[in-house]
Amino acid sequence: MKIEQQTTVVIGIEHLIGRVEQFRKGGYRLVQVNCTKIGEEFEINYSFEKDYRFENIRIIISPDSEVPSISGMYWGAFVYENEMHDLFGVAVKGMNIDFNGNFIKTSIPYPFRNLQFQGEGPCQGK
Amino acid sequence: MSRKIVVPFGPQHPVLPEPIHLDLVLEDETVVDVIPSIGYVHRGLETLVAKREYTEYVYIAERTCGICSFIHGMTYCQGIEQIMDLEVPQRALYLRTIWSEYSRLHSHLLWLGLFADAMGFENLFMNAWRLREFVLDVLEETTGGRVIQGSCKVGGVRRDISNERLAIMAAELTQFEADLSDLSDVFLHDDSIQSRLVNVGTLSRTDAYDLGAVGPVARGSGVAIDLRKTGYAAYGDLRFEPITETSGDSYGRCAVRVRELFSSIDLIRQAIEKIPEGDIEVKVKGNPDGEYFSRSEQPRGELVHYLKGNGTKHLVRSRIRTPTLTNIPPLVKMLRGCELADVPVIVLSIDPCIGCAER
Amino acid sequence: MGYFEMAKTAIRSVISRPATLMYPARPGKRSSLSRGHVVIDVSRCISCGMCMKKCPSEAICVDKEVKIWTIDRLRCVVCNSCIEVCPVHCLTMDGQYSSAVLTHSGLETFPITYVKPERPKKNETGETAEA
Numbered sequence: 001m002k003i004e005q006q007t008t009v010v011i012g013i014e015h016l017i018g019r020v021e022q023f024r025k026g027g028y029r030l031v032q033v034n035c036t037k038i039g040e041e042f043e044i045n046y047s048f049e050k051d052y053r054f055e056n057i058r059i060i061i062s063p064d065s066e067v068p069s070i071s072g073m074y075w076g077a078f079v080y081e082n083e084m085h086d087l088f089g090v091a092v093k094g095m096n097i098d099f100n101g102n103f104i105k106t107s108i109p110y111p112f113r114n115l116q117f118q119g120e121g122p123c124q125g126k
Numbered sequence: 127m128s129r130k131i132v133v134p135f136g137p138q139h140p141v142l143p144e145p146i147h148l149d150l151v152l153e154d155e156t157v158v159d160v161i162p163s164i165g166y167v168h169r170g171l172e173t174l175v176a177k178r179e180y181t182e183y184v185y186i187a188e189r190t191c192g193i194c195s196f197i198h199g200m201t202y203c204q205g206i207e208q209i210m211d212l213e214v215p216q217r218a219l220y221l222r223t224i225w226s227e228y229s230r231l232h233s234h235l236l237w238l239g240l241f242a243d244a245m246g247f248e249n250l251f252m253n254a255w256r257l258r259e260f261v262l263d264v265l266e267e268t269t270g271g272r273v274i275q276g277s278c279k280v281g282g283v284r285r286d287i288s289n290e291r292l293a294i295m296a297a298e299l300t301q302f303e304a305d306l307s308d309l310s311d312v313f314l315h316d317d318s319i320q321s322r323l324v325n326v327g328t329l330s331r332t333d334a335y336d337l338g339a340v341g342p343v344a345r346g347s348g349v350a351i352d353l354r355k356t357g358y359a360a361y362g363d364l365r366f367e368p369i370t371e372t373s374g375d376s377y378g379r380c381a382v383r384v385r386e387l388f389s390s391i392d393l394i395r396q397a398i399e400k401i402p403e404g405d406i407e408v409k410v411k412g413n414p415d416g417e418y419f420s421r422s423e424q425p426r427g428e429l430v431h432y433l434k435g436n437g438t439k440h441l442v443r444s445r446i447r448t449p450t451l452t453n454i455p456p457l458v459k460m461l462r463g464c465e466l467a468d469v470p471v472i473v474l475s476i477d478p479c480i481g482c483a484e485r
Numbered sequence: 486m487g488y489f490e491m492a493k494t495a496i497r498s499v500i501s502r503p504a505t506l507m508y509p510a511r512p513g514k515r516s517s518l519s520r521g522h523v524v525i526d527v528s529r530c531i532s533c534g535m536c537m538k539k540c541p542s543e544a545i546c547v548d549k550e551v552k553i554w555t556i557d558r559l560r561c562v563v564c565n566s567c568i569e570v571c572p573v574h575c576l577t578m579d580g581q582y583s584s585a586v587l588t589h590s591g592l593e594t595f596p597i598t599y600v601k602p603e604r605p606k607k608n609e610t611g612e613t614a615e616a
Binding site for chain 2: 002003004006008029030031032034036037038045047052054056074075076078079080083086097099102103104105106111112115
């Protein structure tokens with residue numbers, strides 16, 4: 001039993017701004033932006049909602065490419081974009097408030113980019 | 127025209143339960159701009175999916191927040207169940223609903239106490255927390271934990287509540303509701319509270335929607351977003367309406383939460399009345415393969431757990447978007463143009479939970 | 486606008502008993518489901534290691550060779566999952582919280598005293614051998 005229908009459309013990075021603008025004009029609100037590392041690529045999801053209708057667009061980028069900021073259309077997007085930059089090292093161009101990597105303070109830069117765990121095994125530290 | 131000065135506010139401040147830092151740009155006593163900054167309590171919880179099996183991660187998901195822990199666990203389990211197409215027994219869904227609503231009562235009462243404290247109304251703070259103790263007792267008696275309930279699991283719930291116990295819970299709510307209405311009268315009608323809250327930190331309806339406000343922040347400005355209306359858990363079978371206020375100021379946000387307390391009590395009563403008999407869990411076989419944006423309504427607003435599995439016992443990604451993170455841009459908007467002395471009250475009025483915002 | 490909204494609550498607070506318990510002179514409230522700390526019955530543990538595998542916080546360590554069961558009380562999140570998976574039910578939940586410690590060490594070690602009963606096997610005279 002599905003609670004709600006969720007659509008995901010994969011688009012090219014060059015169509016991102018145009019699609020987000022359509023959502024903005026259509027009266028959608030920005031739900032979230034997130035980044036997932038799949039192999040050597042990053043998947044970035046932009047989720048929108050209007051009247052409980054959930055729609056999601058996705059771009060797939062290589063780690064060194066630059067993503068245009070959507071904060072011109074959704075002012076509040078800066079929290080997600082700064083977070084994406086600080087945790088994954090995704091370069092975002094043209095953010096309205098750019099914290100330059102100081103939004104989430106971590107001891108190692110871009111910790112989610114190359115995950116490493118210390119002390120493997122069930123009896124760690126012993 | 128006076129010159130501008132910058133006053134740092136937080137991360138350590140008597141009024142803040144959790145560390146958020148604001149650089150307030152002041153002109154005389156008026157705030158003209160705000161730069162928010164978080165990042166003091168980042169724990170990297172989301173990466174632990176690479177290390178823990180998806181059935182064990184529910185304990186970590188629950189510990190994202192110390193207040194709305196049950197709803198975090200439930201949303202995570204719901205996401206995995208949606209990916210794996212599990213049919214969760216109705217009784218489990220109703221139990222989840224009951225515990226969610228008790229969590230909402232406990233969170234709102236906690237917030238009302240802290241809010242009274244931020245206004246300098248210590249007596250009211252203690253009264254709110256005394257009532258909260260009743261809710262915590264019910265949670266402990268039914269789940270074993272006061273704030274970390276740990277009663278949700280993938281495929282159902284770990285503990286049942288007997289029907290006799292449910293009847294007692296429903297009966298106890300009558301006295302609780304009477305106590306609560308004394309408390310709510312103070313919050314809604316008291317003169318000193320109104321003078322601190324009315325027309326303070328106003329957020330217009332358009333701004334609230336455009337900036338992505340969720341939960342009581344959005345509803346206090348007249349935007350009727352309530353994810354419970356999507357009908358997850360047993361909410362589809364229960365009657366309720368999203369509670370909205372139109373004023374958009376701190377008083378509006380406070381009134382939404384006060385009125386939601388009564389709506390939660392009503393939802394618990396309905397759920398106890400309608401709860402069916404039956405199993406409380408289904409057997410979970412296999413591993414999740416697929417993705418889902420699991421959404422639910424936390425006391426603070428809309429919560430999103432994005433889960434992606436690849437058919438192994440470890441998920442590829444769990445991403446937790448908490449309501450506080452998305453309520454930060456509206457907070458910036460509210461603070462512009464307010465007086466310096468009102469900043470603590472406005473910050474508290476969004477119910478900030480920075481621990482969950484950073485995970 | 487309202488005045489004296491608190492008066493009713495304030496008067497009631499004056500004449501009624503305090504809402505708090507005089508802890509620790511009176512014990513804190515506990516219920517039968519309360520999770521305090523994990524207790525092991527070492528005489529029944531078969532050192533299967535299921536609790537170690539299922540522990541979400543990696544607090545439990547079972548060493549099958551030297552027969553030692555270790556728990557790190559500071560890591561343990563008292564989630565009850567070890568108790569649910571234990572096949573011989575030698576783990577139980579005690580309602581009392583484990584006490585605070587002054588040094589950074591919550592390690593508690595329990596030697597496992599369980600001895601596997603030998604399979605009663607037929608010997609030449611037909612009698613069964615007791616372990």
